[in-house]
Amino acid sequence: MTVKDVQKALELEVFGGKKGLDSEVTGGYVSDLLSDVMGNATEGLAWITLQTHLNVMAIASLKDLSTVILVNGNKPEEDMLEKANEENIPVLGTKLSTFEIAGKLYQLLNS
C-alpha cells in the first residue's frame, strides 16, 4: 500500500513532500520521542507523532520512513515543511488523536 492509498483511505491532509506519495508503507510507528524512533523504527514505516519541528524530518529521512502523520490538527512548522519537500517525504495530517489514527492505520494495513 502506498502513502497515497493511506492518505486517501484515512482522509489525511497533505502538507508537503508530495513527490513521495508513491512510496510503499510497510507499517506504522507511534512515538513522540525522537530517539525512540531513531532506535526502533524501520524502513518504510509511517510515523504518527505530535512533533512538528524540523528534526522530525531529519529522522524520517535518516531512517527512510515513508511518511509522517501529524495528529490532533497539528501543522508542520515552516522549516519542517521545507525539509519534507526537499526530502520528498510526505507530511500528512489529521484532526484525530494518536489513538484513533493509529487504530485506523493498523486496521487498514492489516485488512
Add this chain to the structure above:
Amino acid sequence: MKLNFQVEGGNFAKAGVASSEVKKVLKKLGVPPMVIRRIVVALYEAEVNIVAHAQQGIISVDVRHDKVEIELRDKGPGIGDISQAMQEGFSTASEEVRAMGFGAGMGLPNIKKNADELNIESKVGEGTTVHITNYFAKP
C-alpha cells in the same frame, strides 16, 4: 576519504547535517544498507548530544575500505559519570530539549547498540570526545 563537520551547540536546525551527508557518501560507495543504518543512528545521536549539551564540536569521519571511523570532539560540560550516562533513561537535557522529543535518556544507549566499537573520554568542564568505529563486513 575524510569528512569534517562543525557542530554548533543549541542549533537544532543543523542537527543531522553530518549524519545525512555521511549516509549519502556511504550509499554512493555501495556500503550495505544494514551497515549504513547502524552508523547513521550512532552518528545522529552523538551529533544531537553535541547540539543539546555542548557549546561547539567537530566531527571527523574517516571512511576506509573496510570500516568507518568517527570522532566527535566537543567543548562542553563533559560527563562526570560515564557509566551513569550510559544507563537507559538517564538524562541531563533541559526542559526545552525534552519538549522537542529529545532527552529521553536513549541517545547513548542507541549509540552503544549501533556502534561496533565505542570509546568515550570526557573531562568535566572541558568536553567530551566520542570514538565510533563500524565495520562494513562483520570481522
